Amino acid sequence: MNKLLKYALLVFSTFTILHSCKMKTTESVVTGTAATKAYVAPGEYDEFYNFVSGGFNGNVSVYGLPSGRLLKMIPVFSVFPENGYGYSEETKAMLNTTAGQVPWDDQHHLSISMTDGEQDGRWLFANANNTPRVARIDLTTFKTAEILQLPNSAGNHSSPYLTENTEYVIAGTRFAVPIGEQQDVPISSFKENFKSTISFISVDKDHGSMNIAFQIILPGMDLDLSRGGKGPSKDWFFFSTYNTEQANTLLEVNASEKDKDFIVAINWKKAEEYVKSGKGKKMKVEYAHNTFDEETQQAYSKIENEVTVLTLEDYKDMVYMIPCAKSPHGCDVNPTGEYIVGSGKLAALIPVFSFDKLTKAIAAKDFEGDYHGIPVMKYESVLHGEVQKPGLGPLHTEFDGNGNAYTSMFLSSEVVKWNVESLEVLDRAPTFYSIGHLCIPGGDTKKPWGKYLIAYNKITKDRYLPTGPELAQSAQLYDISGDKMELILDFPTVGEPHYAQGIMASVIKDKSVKFYDIAKNKHKYVTMGEKNARVVRTGNRVDVYMTAIRSHLAPDNIEGVYVGDEVYFHVTNLEQDWDIPHGFAIKNNPNAELLIMPGETTTLKFVPQKAGMYPFYCTDFCSALHQEMQGYLRVSPKGSNVPLRFGIGESAPGVAVK
């Protein structure tokens, strides 16, 4: 009996102890000071602008750090009915491609322009994955200024990355595809016909305008994330590659066969010289080039039809392959420009290569073979060392400027801090859950601000209040100013962030445009002053020159428009003060609205299908009498003889006896 009791007691106490063993939860991960570190008091500003890629929403979102507050959505590759981007006559052309107007894309990566390897905050470059394009966003107006389509590419994922002084924006193709005249080939002819293209887009120093300077054609493989060199390595560019097995089906298995893929090192300076000296061929291919002209406030789309291409015969000494473990996803260069970190997403270690060793090995011709004619370096000759047992599934590395590297581990759902020189693992911080990429403001430049790190995760599950099956992506903010990483904020993000850039607010905030000077408005259909508001008919096209000022639209009574007319409402916002936008919408218009900033002119098209009365109004709450800011458009049947008349107040048709 005693034994049984003892036994029962033992079992009971075991269960009690096991039950009271709880695993570490978030509550125990966050310390008391986290709240003050993440809090930005009312009336104060965030320290950093955080530009975050929108992923499958096609836009770029802007957050403030450390508060994690959403400041703005910048429409880039997707139509944005909220402000008429992609709908207004002025912005439609931005989304033009050789396949017509494409209303959506997949936006993955961002790069802030640099001068001498430091962020200068002039432009933000963004890539479109699906219909390969690179966009340039003006950071004084936070508007998309230019979109350039990329020929000979597919799945523009390895993009956009910058050279140290923003001489070039580099965009690499993800999918190898057949290029040139004959593209209708069997898929299984991958090894013979499919090629990988890297585009080198030149950026004008003063205006930022982009042009494809040249493209380099490589043997077919998947190109993944890439980085420009810095300092000693500034003339070089490094790409991670996978599927060097050259599989075209079931890549999950077939592209993971080889133990090592490569990091492709390209001496772009040499490539530039080759092109200057006349090497390379001119290839006929069409691609769209769209620019938004701030003066005329109009987007223009041009179809380019030629590109300069460098192929294997042209380059003997500008491309080299460095073996890198297991399908590398990322390739990152530390602030000194000496170390190149390869993140093999299926590898259990992180190889770190030395640029100094690379140049020496190239000079000594220390090769272990070639890959379709490209010299392959001997792994040990270029290796600085390997970080052992860092975690599982390394994807992306950034730096804090104090000699430390931070790598995201997708499979083990953590951020790992390690020393670049000693390769010693210093700290781990869990992420919730399954981090993809991370961002340290300036962490990919010569001058990182080693204060904050943001983890962008792929799995959200229970982090926030549930919102049905489709959830926002989760992000965590860490304070990395001390020895150990400290979690200070957890916040949801819009779209799916793949990558982000952060910059000190002071670099941008004082240059931010408050409103447009109406005296500089050179829009073709601008209305300078209310007395010039009018309606003009040319055949079955009607142009309404409308002004908006608190609190009326002029003209606000329009008659003599017929069914089937193409009516263009050109609305000029006459205000010249901060934060007084006006909106415009008209009933039953299968179109979006307009948001017009002070000093701007924007156009909405309307083709009435039925006779009747169509009210229009200001859609953006602008003043105490915003509700009174409205008008009527009378549409008469086609062929009727209602005369064209317009006006406001005393000049409204019908008020004055004619």
Next chain:
Amino acid sequence: MKLTKPGKVSIIIVGLFISTLWLFPMWDIQLGAPQYPDGLSMQIWINDITGDVDIINGLNHYIGMNTIHKEDFKEFVYLPITMMVFILLGLIVLLLNRKIYYYIWTGIFIVISLVSFYDFYMWEYDYGHNLDPNAPIKVPGMAYQPPLIGYKKMLNFDALSQPHIGGWFYLLAGVIMVTMCYYEWKKSKTVAL
């Protein structure tokens, strides 16, 4: 009787002080409201109005106040002429070198000042009371006369009216002249005839 040395010097100083009216604004009006975190302001010069005049005009139309335009003010023609003549008169007083002319000169200054302030007050009165009957926002019995000097709250706006640099120098000039008159008069009692 002849002017004292300080008396003669004061004419030069007063002339210089009044000349600052061409370099700096005379008067400053500050407006504040919650929606304007940076505030609004207007500066009145001897021959111009500067500052956020366009924005103030835009707001004014809601309550039916007249818009402010430089061209509407004849004062911007008369005032510079008047001040230049006054300074010239001062130089004449200096040449003639008699106390009596100094007293008259100060008297003229006081008259000009009173007329100017009265004119400013009347303009502000008209501006604040003579409202457009069709104004969108009508508050019964409300008038928007800005303060002549000092603070006043009008609807959601705080208004502060005060001299600007030029105005301060002008007032200082007046103080010097009046003080000098008293000094001259005192001195005239103690000088042997």
